[in-house]
Amino acid sequence: MKVLIIGGVAGGMSAATRMRRLSESAQIVVLERGAHVSFANCGLPYYVGGVIPKRESLLLQTPESLAARFRLDVRVRHEATAVDPVGRTVTVRELDSGREYVESFDELVLSTGASAVVARLPGVERALVLRDVTDVDRVVEAVGNARSAVVIGAGFIGVEMAENLVRRGISTTVIERGPQVLGPLDVEMAAPVAAEMRTHGIRLELGAEVSTIEADTVTLSDGSVVPADLVIMSIGVRPESGLAREAGLEIGSGAGVVVDDRLRTSMPHIYAVGDVVEKRDSVSGQSGLIPLANSANRQGRLVADVIAGLPAIDPPALGTAIVGVFGLTAAMTGWSEKRLRAAKRPFRVIHSHPLAHAGYYPDAAAMSLKLLVDPDTDQILGAQAVGADGVDKRIDVLATAMAGGIAASRLMDLELAYAPQFGSAKDAINMLGYMADNLRIGALRTIQWHELDEAISTGSHAVDVRTPEEFAAGSIPGARNIPLDELRARVEEIPAGPILVLCQVGQRGNSATRLLNQLGREAVNLDGGYRTWRAAGADRICR
């Protein structure tokens, strides 16, 4: 059996090595257009920043090492230019010599990945992208002579790039067309990341568009000019599906190759994996683009199992992602609120601001968590987290809970490792379960930060149950302060009519709301408290 693999990075190389472990007799050929295989894509920004000091750290394998260990025929700078699905051949161009030749296959794996989207702008030829080792060499060279940089696009890669340019002492501006950084997150969860970036000297232009790129500046559509010895373009990626399209393979609405749950394309003996395919989404069941390194690696290994005749199935994808930004970490899994809203899918929202570990143990930093729940089934639809420590752990636990079909309210039952330096006796995750259960059984009613203005304008009385000191440091407009511990005695001070309760993070507000309800008052709790409301910028954008 001859297995031909086009693309030698995450998906392709995982497929090749697993294929060899399953079959010593298979002939395995890997064609890679670029100069390197099996490199550490996700490390590229950190090499720019000097966090990863040595270039060779990025090169996990070479054609030679793969030949020695796995008897793979790896050909770099060899580009597949055409696929004949019927004749089962691929036309290959050797890029350095220009020579063309035809390679046959019994089974073909397309792992061509995705390429950076480049906006059509005057001067864009000066903009650099960051997808492979050749790109990073260019960026590192440019960084050496740069005092200023513009990063276009504030997605995960753009934010990582900005951080690493700052590490190199470069004055950096990030320009993002959308209203927030990290578009996949909801606005109130992304806001702390934007604040952290600004704290570290990054100039952030949100809701801004680049109109032209000049020799050492970038001009925005509002006419402002930003210094830019270096311009990085990171506005997204698109599947490298041209080869598949020309071969007549079915292409999906997102321009990715359509595959089934065994990674088979529409043509027999041709498979596709990684960023070039459309993946089935575990929340909607529909296909879409989820270009993530871990999923590419998993699919690569899995396609080898499929080719070897093992009963492997590619499960639907959650799209778990994470990014470190200076002292903060932001992560998510599943769907965001805005995505659910756009899909008109019903959902419940829970915000919390737990400590990463027990408050009585030193250095317990608060994080922000958000959980999205199906109100009919109690299914977890998505989660987001931002904070200093323990963010990765909580998102991994929630992604695992989603994979295991654990209902939101059953998060209360999870037995997570507790000692005071690692968590809390009722862990942040358990607390999400308690809140989900309270909402489910009607023991708690909440209101979201963006619903507050309407509640106030329709006659709700806002009661802030924090201490006078906390209240004095800032509250929502029109709120009166009755600390929780005095609420029983002072409830008569609140005029008749519905009550909107708030506290710092939502927890005291929960107790207060319960108390008011039982005293016969109509009351709802501001979900996530003053902190979520502030993080969302509601003090500025809601009035």
Add this chain to the structure above:
Amino acid sequence: MKVLIIGGVAGGMSAATRMRRLSESAQIVVLERGAHVSFANCGLPYYVGGVIPKRESLLLQTPESLAARFRLDVRVRHEATAVDPVGRTVTVRELDSGREYVESFDELVLSTGASAVVARLPGVERALVLRDVTDVDRVVEAVGNARSAVVIGAGFIGVEMAENLVRRGISTTVIERGPQVLGPLDVEMAAPVAAEMRTHGIRLELGAEVSTIEADTVTLSDGSVVPADLVIMSIGVRPESGLAREAGLEIGSGAGVVVDDRLRTSMPHIYAVGDVVEKRDSVSGQSGLIPLANSANRQGRLVADVIAGLPAIDPPALGTAIVGVFGLTAAMTGWSEKRLRAAKRPFRVIHSHPLAHAGYYPDAAAMSLKLLVDPDTDQILGAQAVGADGVDKRIDVLATAMAGGIAASRLMDLELAYAPQFGSAKDAINMLGYMADNLRIGALRTIQWHELDEAISTGSHAVDVRTPEEFAAGSIPGARNIPLDELRARVEEIPAGPILVLCQVGQRGNSATRLLNQLGREAVNLDGGYRTWRAAGADRICR
């Protein structure tokens, strides 16, 4: 409704506060024998060590704060001395005055906890235990004058105590009757913790018994004398079930109170939670003692739901536990290998030594993971981890996977957050899934460290596939070195007969074993490689 709660720490106070949030009208009385309620048990060792500098950090609530916020009637230094389940009364002694009185109840919650087991030894009255704030005050006072200490018992608390005594500059000896520290873990997983303790100057006497405690020494049964200005007894806890027993409640074989999955005892209107009850084990389905703070907290809240008529169910327990020891963390969930072996339950073992995050990103430290799998159902039976970073995360993910019924081999599908500072594209957890799947489908055969001697003595040829440099630094006796990259060319050097493959952590060995199998050779891989074998002390104890 009048709810009486006996015991005001984790379980009791969770019950009381949740009860109030569910019912403003209930009368809630909490009786606590000790001088403090709702204190941070798990922080006590760290207060001894000065990590938690202030004593008041341990006191999470006071009777006054609980009265103000939750209108609770909390009575410290009030001991319940008898329960009349039929008349529904409790006899109470006010410890400071000696006054006795009778308190009625509609519903009673027993949350009396567990007390430290104290061995009957000559001189034992000098030994201190560490269960509450009064205990910790005694220990802190004794520490002030001590230059040497003996900790009897190397369980989780004993190990934490030893670490914190060393922090205070005290020369510390830990004496443990069993052959290892952290008895709930398997020996090869506990061994790195013992090494870490010794590195930090702790004298560790394993397989040793104390025969007498003298004025400033401790004498072991072998006659050796250990300096001990201070003696801490931490050999375990037993349920404080005397009150329940005398009231005629059903008591289990472990001396804990028997409850059903709604935390009801054998008598109507009497409930029990926390360390005093026997919990249903999620692996065996049988009841036993699982004295853990997080479980007590969860049960406390849950019993209030039950009393309030909500359809709450207490799920079976995994017993997830964690401990930090200087630079190491050790954690576990579910069952250990030795426990499965003792129960004659079939299992598969997987050892791995993954990096906490991507190897190309700085400071990627290795950890050790162990997974126990039901060979018939692929169910995860237990997991253990020890290492510097990321141990808590991996155990939490595995505990969540167990709760969600995710099969061992499906761990490969989990979508865990990946950026190079947080994990790997194929995370340590995914890798466990791959290994479990390889074992399940027969794509890999392994041998455990303790089976190696027999394999060699029955004629297996040991082949070490690491580099010559690694081999030179130590290998198993009689192994020949053929680096993996040379194995295809040199396979003829291996004499006929079965082959035992080893490498550093098991991964290259897996590739080598697959290769040898496909070349028609009978081969098995040493699970966890040389590192697990060494960690187990097999170089010393197996020959």
